């Protein structure tokens with residue numbers, strides 16, 4: 001258990017979403033990564049999707065030479081994505097479920113149901129020296145199977161908590177938060193490093209960041225959206241300040 005402030009992985013996907021709306025080079029997600037790094041991000045996260053709706057493999061290649069922060073590639077369990085990961089060799093890969101028709105990653109990877117599919121990807125990536133994480137719903141069975149197939153890290157899906165909090169359903173939000181807390185304890189007790197992410201905003205970050213077992217948060221859509229109003233630098237700095245307050249208490 002640690003009192004250290006969780007690391008913040010800034011997801012730059014939606015800078016690329018805006019870029020792709022016009023087909024040109026602006027706004028450049030790599031420039032966003034550099035601004036995030038200056039503002040105190042601890043890592044840069046990006047999701048190369050099968051349909052390339054936001055970042056593409058060229059972005060991943062450019063990112064590697066543009067920032068010194070650890071790079072976390074989110075990807076589906078496909079041979080195409082495995083080849084991209086092995087060629088780019090990011091510091092970390094987070095295996096996520098992917099359906100073309102979904103707007104975002106709507107649920108965690110069903111590691112318990114798909115362990116025969118997921119396990120070979122965990123092995124290949126680990127053999128290549130890449131830290132592997134599995135994006136799962138906060139459920140003890142998913143954690144047990146993640147451990148059984150050798151995943152050193154899990155990222156807990158915080159979407160259900162954030163959605164409930166966002167619509168003002170505080171009872172449901174508290175229930176979802178309890179599941180996240182219990183899963184974080186369960187993961188840590190099994191020797192798995194626990195991360196969390198999805199749907200996190202300034203309003204929802206503190207209860208998640210306060211969970212002592214969680215050592216990394218990955219946040220994208222809200223930070224990029226908020227950047228429209230206050231700038232990306234301020235958006236990242238404020239998120240980190242809230243994470244620090246949640247873990248260490250308000251600054252005096």
Ligand code: PXP
Pocket residue numbers: 011013047074094096104105135155196197198199200218219220221222
């Ligand atoms: N973590 C994972 C594994 C994700 O797939 C995503 C969305 O790409 C995030 C975190 C970030 O979610 P959001 O963009 O809602 O902050």
